[in-house]
Amino acid sequence: MAIFLQAATNGLLLGGVYGLVSAGLTLIFGVMRIVNFAHGEFLMLGMFATYWLGRASGLHPYVLLVPVGVLMFGVGLLVQRALIDRVLGRTDEAQILLTVGLSAFLQGAALFVWGADYRTIPTPLASASVAVGPVYLSVARLVAFGVAVVLAAGLYVLLVRTDLGRAMRAAAENREVALLLGIDTGRIYRLAFGIGTGLVGVAGALMAPVLATFPTVGTLFALTAFVVVVLGGMGDIVGAMIGGMIIGVTEALIATYVALDLAPLATFLIFLLILLVRPQGLLGKGRV
Amino acid sequence: MTRRWIAAAAVVALAAWAFPARAAQAAGEVALALFAPLTGSQADVGVFNRNAVEMAVADVNAAGGVRALGGARLRLVTVDSTSEPATDVAAAQRLVSTTKVVAAVGMGISPLTIPVQSVFERAQIPFLVHNIAPQTTTSGYHYTFRIAPTGTQFGETQVEFFKALNSVYHLGLSRAAVVYENSAYGTSTAEPIKALAKNAGIELTLFESYPHGLTDASSLVTDIRKANAQVLFPVGYTTDAELIINTMAVQHVKPLIIGGGAGFIWPAMGKDMGDKMNGLTSVASWNWDSKHIRLRPDLWAIVTRYQQKYGTFMPEHAGMAYAEVWAVVEAMNKAGSADGTKIKDALHALDFTHGPMTLMQPGHVKFNEQGQNIYAHPVMVQWAGGAPHTVYPPTDASQKVEVPR
Amino acid sequence: MTPGESPPLAHPAEGLAPAGPRASRMARRRGLWAAAALAALLLVPFWLSDRYVMHLWVTFYLFAALALAWDLIGGYAGQLSLGHAAFFALGAYTPVLLLQRWGLSPIAGGVLGAALAAAVAVGIGSIVFRLRGVFFAMATIAFAEIVRALLLHFRSLTQGDNGLAIPFTGERPLDLMFRSEAPFYVIALGLVVVTLAVTARMRRSRIGYYLRAIRDDQDAAESLGVVSRDVKLAALVASAALTALGGTVYAFDIGFINPDSTASLGLSIEIAIMAIIGGVGTLAGPIVGAGMIVALTQITNAALGSRGGASTALYGLLLMVTVLLRPAGLAALWSRPTGRRGERRGAA
Structure with missing residues (x-):
């Protein structure tokens, strides 16, 4: 039983981070109907930003959450303005190919500039743990989980209770009507993309103490994020968090009870x- | 329409011309290739292979170069194999097609060795390696030479050591877990442990593989905990080894560790984990303070010089890479030629009992028809004071085993 | 045009063999040019001794064939598959395993690999063709990742991540073991010719006509009686089989295969990029695209050393530029200015 709880807890903690990564992706899809295939690379950039800022300033990764988030928000705004904006009216395939190209570009550039070496941020966190009953929780992962949930909740509140959020949901629902209502959809899209990217950047900073940083680290997270987003319902923040935890726990249980390397297979x-069965996801109709 | 085809042809012609110029061979020089992972997840290993080979090349040239070729100097060609098998093959192909080298040395990572053996074989260039996967010398290659023991010997030695611990120190250990990285290295070390377990009185409660490049070891460690093992035989490279040990600390899982080499004996672990390493034992292909090295001033000098020059004890791969360079030189001397095929024949014929290539314990190197060094055998080491010391077998030990609490 | 977008105003008879004496003279002239080019290319191994350059040619031919094969489903059918590496891997692993376990010649093994890929294509096609747009693309990615995970998992069969090495132990033509690169040059060139022939044939056939109709407007085509699923399946089966043959050539030329070098997302994307940059739906496009990418990779390797990533970054950049500025690809640089790009809200 202790083993089951330990495995499930491991999965839950990791799932929270999956949820945060996916929340950004699902926000972007919900508002703009774009699936950002370069989302994993933004995670990678967030991790590298944390690494380099940490080296330069000596600050702990958790302190760097805010600057990294702000930095990645800016990156998101830039990418939206320079690239994404230009394909908004075009076919799905054009949008996919643009972000696929962006993904290849970012990965290749990171590999070229920083090299393939694995970098780790040495913190005492790597082995710190807290015992809750028969289960040991890694402190670093617990913090990551906590921050992820808080941020996702914050995003949800933003969308449901603020004017900006309402404007976003309106633009998501029907672009033409939103324009008629005087909503500056261009600005909405930029903010949505910026927030989505900022969130995944923060996720990167959260993962930096526990995961090695290297140029291709984003790929696996990105693929998992796609699954989570579809599972939770595209555009649904709560769905993303719940979906993330479902996938996290499923992977952990399969890894422990079936076979370690079959976990990703189960996910796919x-x-x-x-x-095939329920493309709108578990939580039904997209609800941004 | 025709213009498109011309464009296609132009593009192809461009591709045909965009290749690096062939490296010119200067007179009085022979080129030796260092082929090792200098970037990626195995970069730390590549670095000490490079250190050792650079040191050896300098030593050879200082001692007068290749005697039989009129004192020709060795020119080192450094090639990054990268840490991924696919780019590894590309790097090897680029090497054999663009530079004339007499041999390639410095490779000791099984998943990076196996893919390129065919490349060197087709190009008829001797390839001296120190990885441990058995198939490197059982696949019928003529140009591969392995100075190190095999993974099978690794597993056997670990089990022998386990038995010795029980019989000499009466530790009453019986339940063991094996976790191993799933490339040829990990598999070839783990399988023999499984095969020998029963006769050694080991009850294997867990036998699990994991993919190298692990990002999260929590499930793995939970499995170890589930297995309730007293002894853990972990096999893995540096990043995996550190992650596993740290995660075990998080989950308070503390069996006795008999490591499977690689990450568990290299300097990075010692540096990153500090005192946490003391007492940890592991098997190794080669260790710097084995008895025969301590007893021979010429060999001890090599090891000490490495320490002074590079700031750490001479790691496992470094010793073997150093020996490989000298083996090539001696083969050229015997063959009186820089031709790959003649060097290959000389390497098969030579029986080394003195000279720097006998850095390899027990001080005797001879390659059989399949390219395996028949005198190679592993040793067990134990960490103390920031370095691993040879503690088993008694013929090679320089210290006694410190009994674990 | 990038997949999913309408081509410029097409001549009504486009694709159907034009009739008349002038047309057949043109066709004969084209045929002569093609034969001359082929003969010239076949002569290359006789004067080229540099192994490395020969290997570059082989790489170029291989990618050209893969891009052409991808185009059958990606360009003509307009289905953006990002999972083609799965077929490549099937074509790589099948003959290697059959050779190593049962001594079967890779020539037969390659055919069996192509047949297996075709069968898998039928299976996966009937599932994924129910999806459109983004969901289709994601499903193809998932499919390839599943294949990769299976290859990694069944280690007793495939040696997992370790990969399978084909030891070179002497010249054996029937086992595709050659010391020199020249035979692979000929084989790879042959594969390009075969793929070109299949593509050309398909364009002129009824299936090609239906594919164009589906690509322009699937719903309209279906209302006219085109069974789009069957047509798309036919294209996918051909595409899968040819891609698998590419995998076989690769496996025996390089002598080593593993899941990451054969079933990776990166490879799927690379193949698609080549066809798109060069120009989908044309015969020359994928070849030009393959040549560009191979040339670019070589130049960046030579100029920037073995530091990886530069070429990937470059072709990512090229893809973005193509999508934003030249959706019809390089091939369009020589045709009439493209008409309005088809505006279609994302189908789902």
């Missing part, structure tokens, strides 16, 4: 299943 099978 779930993905295909959802796409």
